[in-house]
Amino acid sequence: MSEAGPKPRMRSRRIAGRNQAGRAGATIAALKPSSDRPDFLGFGLGLRPQHYSEILEGDPPIDWFEIISENYMVPGGKPLHMLDRIRERYPVVMHGVSMSIASTAPVNYDYLRDLKRLADRVAPRWISDHLCWTGVHGKNLHDLLPIPYTQEALDHVVERVQTVQEFLGRPLTLENVSTYVQFGTSEMAEWEFLAELTARTGCFLLFDVNNVYVSAFNHGYDPETFIAGIPQDRVVQFHLAGHSHMETHIIDTHDHPVCDDVWTLYESAVRRFGAVSTMIERDDNIPPLAELVAEVNKARKIAAGVLGADGRNGRTQ
Amino acid sequence: MGARNSHRSPDPKSDFAALQERFQRGVLDHDDSVLADILAGPRERRDVLLAVYRHAYRARLVEIVQQDYEYLLAHIGEEAFAELAHAYVEARPSLQPNARWFSHELPEFLQETRPWRDAPELAELAALERALSDAFDAADAPVMTIERLAAIPPTEWGAVRFVPHPSAIRFDVTTNAAEIWVAHKEGREPPAARLLEVPAHLLVWREDLVPKFRILEDEEAMAWDEAVAGLPFGTICEMLAFRADPESAPTRAAVLLQGWIVSGLLKA
Ligand SMILES: [Fe+2]
Numbered sequence: 001m002s003e004a005g006p007k008p009r010m011r012s013r014r015i016a017g018r019n020q021a022g023r024a025g026a027t028i029a030a031l032k033p034s035s036d037r038p039d040f041l042g043f044g045l046g047l048r049p050q051h052y053s054e055i056l057e058g059d060p061p062i063d064w065f066e067i068i069s070e071n072y073m074v075p076g077g078k079p080l081h082m083l084d085r086i087r088e089r090y091p092v093v094m095h096g097v098s099m100s101i102a103s104t105a106p107v108n109y110d111y112l113r114d115l116k117r118l119a120d121r122v123a124p125r126w127i128s129d130h131l132c133w134t135g136v137h138g139k140n141l142h143d144l145l146p147i148p149y150t151q152e153a154l155d156h157v158v159e160r161v162q163t164v165q166e167f168l169g170r171p172l173t174l175e176n177v178s179t180y181v182q183f184g185t186s187e188m189a190e191w192e193f194l195a196e197l198t199a200r201t202g203c204f205l206l207f208d209v210n211n212v213y214v215s216a217f218n219h220g221y222d223p224e225t226f227i228a229g230i231p232q233d234r235v236v237q238f239h240l241a242g243h244s245h246m247e248t249h250i251i252d253t254h255d256h257p258v259c260d261d262v263w264t265l266y267e268s269a270v271r272r273f274g275a276v277s278t279m280i281e282r283d284d285n286i287p288p289l290a291e292l293v294a295e296v297n298k299a300r301k302i303a304a305g306v307l308g309a310d311g312r313n314g315r316t317q
Numbered sequence: 318m319g320a321r322n323s324h325r326s327p328d329p330k331s332d333f334a335a336l337q338e339r340f341q342r343g344v345l346d347h348d349d350s351v352l353a354d355i356l357a358g359p360r361e362r363r364d365v366l367l368a369v370y371r372h373a374y375r376a377r378l379v380e381i382v383q384q385d386y387e388y389l390l391a392h393i394g395e396e397a398f399a400e401l402a403h404a405y406v407e408a409r410p411s412l413q414p415n416a417r418w419f420s421h422e423l424p425e426f427l428q429e430t431r432p433w434r435d436a437p438e439l440a441e442l443a444a445l446e447r448a449l450s451d452a453f454d455a456a457d458a459p460v461m462t463i464e465r466l467a468a469i470p471p472t473e474w475g476a477v478r479f480v481p482h483p484s485a486i487r488f489d490v491t492t493n494a495a496e497i498w499v500a501h502k503e504g505r506e507p508p509a510a511r512l513l514e515v516p517a518h519l520l521v522w523r524e525d526l527v528p529k530f531r532i533l534e535d536e537e538a539m540a541w542d543e544a545v546a547g548l549p550f551g552t553i554c555e556m557l558a559f560r561a562d563p564e565s566a567p568t569r570a571a572v573l574l575q576g577w578i579v580s581g582l583l584k585a
Contacts, residue, residue: 007373007380070415075483076457078526098414104334111414136337140411141344141374142381142419145337148354153333180369181355183336218366220359248361251369 006244006253036171037204038126038236041091043300044279045292052082054289062090062296066279067122069096073114080121087122093237093277094124095206098140101164101174102147102157103133112167119168126236128173128206131157131194148183149193161201173236174198175206178214178243178252190215191229198234205230207273208239209266210258210281214250223265227272235273240266240299241281255284258295263302270306278303344370345410378406378419385420386446388501389439401433417454421447438510441494445530448486448521452528455484461583463575475551479544479577480584484523487541489516495532524581536560540573550574 042063047055049071054060065086072079086092096115100108119127132144147153165172176194188196198205207230216223240263242256258266258280270276280295336354343351344367355363382402383390390398405426411419424447427433427440434440460482469477493511500507518538521530533541539560540553548556550570558566577583 007376070417073415074417074454077452077454077484077523079454080457081526098416100414104337108414133337134414135411136334136341138412139341139345140414141341142377142411142416143344143370143374145340145344145370148333148336150333156333180358181363181366182358183354184356185332185336185354218358218361249358249366249369 006246006251006255037233038277040275041093041125041277043296043303044090044093044277045296046095046279046281046283047083047086047092048282048286049079049082050286051289051292052086056082056085056089058289060289060293062293064091064093064125064277064279066093066095066281067124069094069115069118069127070098072122073118083122092122092124094119094122094127095175096127096129097144098134098142099129099164100132100134100140101129101160101172102131102153103136103160104156105133105136105138107160107163109167112164116168126173126204127168127170128175128237130177131174131197132177144177146177146179146181146183149186149188149190151187154188154193154196157197158200161197161203165201165203171202171204173204173206175208175239176211176215177208178211178218178250180218180249180251182219189221189226189229191226195229195231198231203234204236205234206237206239207235207269207276208241208281209269210239210241210243210262211252213262213265214243214252218249224268227265227268230273232273235269235276238266238269238273238276238278238299239281240278240295253284254281257291258298263298266299267302267306270303275303275307340370343367344374347371375403375406378411378416379403381416382406382420382423385450386423386443388446388498389443391501392442392497392507393439401427404430423447436510437512438492438494438497441490441492442497444488445490445494445498445519445521448488448519449528449530452484452486452521452523455523458483459585460581461578461585463578465585466574466578475549475554477550478547479550479574481545482522482582482584484521484528485545485582486521487519487538487545488521489518489538491516493517495519495530520582522580522582529580536569537573537576540570541577 044064044066045062047065047067067083072083074080098111099115115127130144131147133147134143134145135141161172161174174197176190194205197203212223212226216226240258241252241254242258244251244253244256278299280292280299282292339348339351339354342348352363352367355367357363358366379399379402382405383398393401405420405423408430409422409426424440424444427443461479491512493508493513495517497507497510518533518535519530520533520541521528523529536557540557543553543556554567554570557570
């Protein structure tokens with residue numbers, strides 16, 4: 001077994017600042033597509049604790065922030081305190097990593113209750129997680145694990161999404177993940193699975209451009225086919241991130257700037273999906289805020305090139 | 318393996334569930350049966366692709382343990398810590414969705430498992446780091462203020478019971494783990510580990526969003542523990558009087574109480 005090489009990213013964390021310590025001193029299943037589609041938020045960034053003070057002390061030109069829900073699913077203290085202050089000034093979107101929507105294990109209602117409690121506090125524009133599973137038999141692998149694209153899996157995930165949407169009282173937004181393996185039993189392509197899922201549940205899609213690029217390379221298909229296979233009106237958010245190229249495969253590490261190929265693919269995605277809230281995800285090697293603002297501005301410029309200056313000329317609701 | 322891969326079960330969910338089970342065993346236990354479910358990539362073998370998940374699982378959790386026990390890592394060094402973190406990851410699979418709690422049992426693991434249990438300062442250093450993390454994001458609560466206290470009529474003083482802030486954590490250590498923590502915090506060479514003649518009383522809490530700790534004198538530790546146990550202030554005063562100079566006991570009790578209030582240790 002080889003235990004070298006980078007690991008795919010999963011979540012950012014959180015206990016930043018701990019060691020300042022010192023001595024004494026509605027039935028959603030019946031949702032009609034598009035009727036409840038959230039607004040275009042512009043160009044945002046994943047909120048990371050390293051940037052709290054820069055954000056609150058400066059006035060960075062960022063339109064909105066995405067939080068990792070789990071980082072704030074804690075009893076209290078600084079994380080929630082900072083989040084309250086940031087959400088007073090910016091629209092916030094909640095992005096989770098452990099809903100395990102595609103797991104065959106029972107639905108974890110404790111998790112959903114905590115998630116809902118956080119949503120009540122944050123009033124996010126939408127709540128997203130990933131089309132993946134994170135474990136079965138009570139164990140959590142804290143990873144975004146791949147599924148077979150079968151009718152059976154689709155039926156199962158549809159039911160789970162409906163359950164969760166009913167519990168949360170709002171539509172869910174699901175993200176395509178980076179995958180490293182494909183299963184022999186798959187009966188359809190990932191984009192067909194996603195298209196069916198959104199058609200049957202009314203869920204929205206978070207289109208991670210980098211994940212499409214990574215999975216397309218790893219499995220040998222054209223990422224443009226993926227883009228073309230996703231319904232135009234269901235994508236409410238784009239993720240852009242960097243990855244690590246291992247020659248024979250790519251790993252989604254979120255520790256680099258967005259690469260040129262992914263920017264090119266982003267342009268295609270904007271051409272197809274129109275004005276969609278876009279953000280940069282960085283989870284490792286986190287640079288100063290200004291560097292990420294520059295990447296956010298690059299996305300702004302590319303979108304404006306396709307849609308016109310205000311980024312709204314394309315497909316809007 | 319053949320039987321597992323056949324499609325003979327009548328349960329419509331069984332194929333998907335069985336695949337997830339195999340995949341999880343493939344990652345957690347290095348069981349290779351799931352390889353039969355996986356296709357070779359266009360440029361890479363299936364076992365190498367599965368190994369991405371196997372590696373990622375361990376690397377991610379090891380990194381979490383590293384981040385959560387920064388000074389323990391500094392204390393024993395990267396290599397020894399990696400060995401510890403890997404042992405912990407294999408011994409204690411995560412049982413809940415939030416990675417925030419994954420490393421929470423490390424102090425107990427250190428206390429119970431060889432070779433670490435033979436060096437008790439390691440479990441105690443880890444316990445201090447964990448307590449600071451727990452204080453960091455413990456529940457919020459309004460804190461008791463001097464003004465609020467002053468509003469209590471003197472006749473009722475004896476019956477007042479104090480409730481600790483939810484972030485407060487009290488425990489004893491038998492080694493100089495706290496001294497070791499402070500040395501790492503200040504970037505100094507840590508002292509050699511040693512057993513204390515008598516246990517030290519640590520109190521960890523959060524003040525203005527920042528986790529803190531201090532070492533309590535015997536008398537304060539006793540008073541705090543009794544207060545937390547729900548004893549009224551009058552009884553605590555009596556205990557202090559019994560312990561040492563009865564004349565000054567009320568003043569001593571008042572000074573302790575004032576210190577707790579000023580530090581935000583008591584709930585309103
Ligand atoms: Fe993403």
